[in-house]
Amino acid sequence: MQICRDRQAMRAWRQGAGRVALVPTMGALHDGHLSLVARARDWLDAQGGGRVVTSIFVNPTQFGPNEDLATYPRDEENDIALLRNAGCDALFLPTVADIYRPGAQTVVEVAGLSRMLMGRLRPGHFRGVATVVTKLFNIVQPDAAAFGEKDFQQLAVIRQMVRDLDIPVEILPVPTMREADGLAMSSRNRRLSPAERAAAPVLSRALDRAEGMVGQGAGLSAVRAELRRIIGAEPLAHIRSIDIRDAADLSRIALIQRPVVILLAVRFGEVLLIDQRVAHPKG
Numbered sequence: 001m002q003i004c005r006d007r008q009a010m011r012a013w014r015q016g017a018g019r020v021a022l023v024p025t026m027g028a029l030h031d032g033h034l035s036l037v038a039r040a041r042d043w044l045d046a047q048g049g050g051r052v053v054t055s056i057f058v059n060p061t062q063f064g065p066n067e068d069l070a071t072y073p074r075d076e077e078n079d080i081a082l083l084r085n086a087g088c089d090a091l092f093l094p095t096v097a098d099i100y101r102p103g104a105q106t107v108v109e110v111a112g113l114s115r116m117l118m119g120r121l122r123p124g125h126f127r128g129v130a131t132v133v134t135k136l137f138n139i140v141q142p143d144a145a146a147f148g149e150k151d152f153q154q155l156a157v158i159r160q161m162v163r164d165l166d167i168p169v170e171i172l173p174v175p176t177m178r179e180a181d182g183l184a185m186s187s188r189n190r191r192l193s194p195a196e197r198a199a200a201p202v203l204s205r206a207l208d209r210a211e212g213m214v215g216q217g218a219g220l221s222a223v224r225a226e227l228r229r230i231i232g233a234e235p236l237a238h239i240r241s242i243d244i245r246d247a248a249d250l251s252r253i254a255l256i257q258r259p260v261v262i263l264l265a266v267r268f269g270e271v272l273l274i275d276q277r278v279a280h281p282k283g
């Protein structure tokens with residue numbers, strides 16, 4: 001696996017690489033990330049072959065001033081070993097100074113989708129994501145890029161951005177990988193205390209129940225109340241937001257008539273965890 005520590009090295013490798021699929025990450029890798037690498041490989045194989053590039057960059061512009069940039073988990077040595085083992089062809093590991101150079105003035109913002117839901121809890125977050133993903137796309141010039149459905153709104157933002165700006169990259173959505181007890185894999189899970197870790201599967205339990213209710217024809221307020229009841233019964237869980245939106249475009253709904261996405265943001269100690277589930281109404 002070729003390790004490229006700056007833009008020049010990445011561009012030089014890209015020149016002879018042929019078809020490329022990119023897996024953008026912030027590192028501290030787990031099996032969820034490796035399922036993105038596998039999806040990228042499958043897509044390339046279906047096209048007749050190519051190379052997988054993973055990027056690891058803890059992007060400062062997507063963190064708010066009181067968020068966890070300083071404590072975000074980092075584990076470069078282990079990440080490199082995991083990616084080698086997963087058959088990744090190249091790793092892009094740039095520094096902050098290489099990505100954000102003095103005097104830069106341009107940002108990318110998907111105006112509507114970025115300001116709702118997580119965008120309200122984390123103002124500026126999706127502007128940072130869209131800007132860095134655009135830069136990664138321009139540096140690596142991938143044919144496709146894989147993103148996890150766990151970050152459901154992020155995936156929607158990237159899809160909209162690619163459509164709006166005619167970016168020639170195919171977006172590959174990847175289902176959420178979970179631990180045996182249902183907890184969605186996340187780099188931030190390693191910052192949970194043992195008690196918080198034991199409490200966190202309440203999110204997937206609540207989503208299972210809500211999905212079942214939607215499938216049986218329950219209404220919006222009943223599903224919302226049940227989510228609040230289940231998560232609220234866990235003393236270590238602090239609800240930041242619970243939303244039920246149209247799964248197609250994240251718009252608000254009054255009735256559950258089409259597939260919906262249930263979006264949870266819940267704090268355990270210092271750690272904000274998110275999870276989601278698409279649920280299909282009866283019939």
Ligand SMILES: Nc1ncnc2c1ncn2[C@@H]1O[C@H](COP(=O)(O)OP(=O)(O)OP(=O)(O)O)[C@@H](O)[C@H]1O
Pocket residue numbers: 024025026027031032033035036146147148149150151174175176177178184185186187188189
């Ligand atoms: N459990 C998972 N299953 C599938 N994809 C995932 C999973 N967790 C993260 N991803 C995807 O991996 C990519 C990189 O995510 P990131 O590096 O932020 O990891 P993370 O585990 O989501 O970290 P965080 O703790 O910040 O939420 C994103 O596209 C994200 O949606």
Ligand SMILES: CC(C)(CO)[C@@H](O)C(=O)[O-]
Pocket residue numbers: 024025026057059062129132133151154
């Ligand atoms: C897409 C991404 C790598 C941009 O920094 C990040 O938001 C992430 O890891 O999901």
Ligand code: BAL
Pocket residue numbers: 026062151
């Ligand atoms: N996976 C989302 C990146 C973030 O929380 O900043």
